[in-house]
Amino acid sequence: xxxxxxxxxxxxxxxxxxxxxxxxxxxxxxxxxxxxxxxxxxxxxxxxxxxxxxxxxxxxxxxxxxxxxxxxxxxxxxxxxxxxxxxxxxxxxxxxxxxxxxxxxxxxxxxxxxxxxxxxxxxxxxxxxxxxxxxxxxxxxxxxxxxxxxxxxxxxxxxxxxxxxxxxxxxxxxxxxxxxxxxxxxxxxxxxxxxxxxxxxxxx
Amino acid sequence: xxxxxxxxxxxxxxxxxxxxxxxxxxxxxxxxxxxxxxxxxxxxxxxxxxxxxxxxxxxxxxxxxxxxxxxxxxxxxxxxxxxxxxxxx
Numbered sequence: 001x002x003x004x005x006x007x008x009x010x011x012x013x014x015x016x017x018x019x020x021x022x023x024x025x026x027x028x029x030x031x032x033x034x035x036x037x038x039x040x041x042x043x044x045x046x047x048x049x050x051x052x053x054x055x056x057x058x059x060x061x062x063x064x065x066x067x068x069x070x071x072x073x074x075x076x077x078x079x080x081x082x083x084x085x086x087x088x089x090x091x092x093x094x095x096x097x098x099x100x101x102x103x104x105x106x107x108x109x110x111x112x113x114x115x116x117x118x119x120x121x122x123x124x125x126x127x128x129x130x131x132x133x134x135x136x137x138x139x140x141x142x143x144x145x146x147x148x149x150x151x152x153x154x155x156x157x158x159x160x161x162x163x164x165x166x167x168x169x170x171x172x173x174x175x176x177x178x179x180x181x182x183x184x185x186x187x188x189x190x191x192x193x194x195x196x197x198x199x200x201x202x203x204x
Numbered sequence: 205x206x207x208x209x210x211x212x213x214x215x216x217x218x219x220x221x222x223x224x225x226x227x228x229x230x231x232x233x234x235x236x237x238x239x240x241x242x243x244x245x246x247x248x249x250x251x252x253x254x255x256x257x258x259x260x261x262x263x264x265x266x267x268x269x270x271x272x273x274x275x276x277x278x279x280x281x282x283x284x285x286x287x288x289x290x291x292x293x
Contacts, residue, residue, distance in 0.1 A: 024279070024287035031278060032270045049274055053281045060282065110217055112249045119251035126255070132263050139260075154260050179221045186249070186256045 010072060015063055027056055028072055033156060040151050041084040044059060047116045051087060053100035055080040071164045074158065077166040081148060087143065110183055114190030121193060138188040142181055149174055213246050224254040257272045 005036030010029060013020035034055050058079050059066075066075055125131060142150060152163040153174070160178075164171045216236055220229040222235055240247040270278075279288045 005250065020284060021287060022281070024284045027282065027284065028275075030273065032267070035270050035274065036267065045274075049277070052274070053278055056278065056282055062252040066244060071218055111214070112217075112245075115245050115248050117248045117251070119248070126259055127262055131259075135259055155264055156258060157261075157264075179218075179240075182221060182256060184225075184251055185260075186253050189256055189259075190252060 010144035012066075012068055012072070015112045023060065025046065026059075026072070030076055033073070034076055037077065037080055037151060037156060038084060040139070040155060041081075041148070042087055047087050051083045052088075054083045058083070070162065074162045074166050077152060077156070077158070077162075080166070081152075081166060084148075109179060112183065114187050114194065116190045116194035116197065118190060118197065121197075122184070125196075126193075134189065135185070138185050138192075139166065141188065142184060146177050146181040149177040149195055150185075153178050154182075211249055213243065216240075216250075220250065220253055223250070224257050 007060060010026050011019075011022055031052060035048055035052045036052035036124045039045065044050055055076060059076060059195065062079075066072070069079075077131050139147065139150070139155075148162060148167060149169075152166055153160065160174050163169075163178075164174045167174070169177075194199065212235075216239055219228055219232055219236065223233065228236070229232055236250070247287050276288060
């Protein structure tokens with residue numbers, strides 16, 4: 001396993017000058033988060049590896065176009081998101097991160113329907129293997145355009161600004177989609193933990 | 205939950221993400237806290253949304269590195285095989 005080094009260590013100048021050793025350091029610094037994003041996005045190792053390889057191949061080709069306005073990592077995420085979309089399109093006819101039709105940039109229809117008070121359950125139950133599986137399952141069920149925002153912001157822990165940059169969206173779009181994603185996960189987890197709480201009551 | 209406060213539930217929803225991220229202004233925070241003290245449904249929504257985000261963050265650490273064989277294949281694909289072995293320290 002290779003540890004991620006800090007971004008400040010990578011010299012953009014050396015990269016642009018074609019310094020292969022520096023590119024190798026860039027790859028070691030950022031390949032793990034890019035691979036994790038692909039895994040979360042696509043759900044299997046083979047596709048995640050394709051995205052990983054194509055992202056760095058594309059970065060190598062387009063280094064001269066990188067203006068350095070965003071961080072290198074945000075730029076790599078942007079490439080990786082596009083590569084992920086291409087892999088998804090192989091299997092489906094239509095996926096579009098800019099699709100506003102199914103995401104709606106409003107919060108009108110977001111009214112919560114689940115009011116189970118599971119927040120006070122013990123941590124070891126919430127973070128059990130089964131609990132984590134329920135969470136992963138709920139994330140996989142998010143529509144792609146929400147999942148993409150959610151993964152960059154809450155899983156890869158990018159700022160709202162960097163998430164917007166990586167996806168080519170406005171910050172307010174990112175915020176609305178993030179809210180929709182979080183509320184959707186909350187609903188699904190409420191159903192899951194609601195059933196658990198009911199079971200425990202029945203067993204008592 | 206009373207009728208008079210229930211009209212605030214919808215406007216609370218729009219500020220929810222910023223609130224759980226700690227990025228909401230003090231005045232709006234006070235409004236939300238006042239509302240959820242009176243509205244049990246909203247109190248639950250706020251608590252469980254915060255918990256959802258906490259769980260996502262908690263389940264996300266420690267972060268796994270890149271498997272060695274994936275790194276090997278990546279370096280070969282990028283014609284960087286001669287850099288595969290990290291230089292001796």
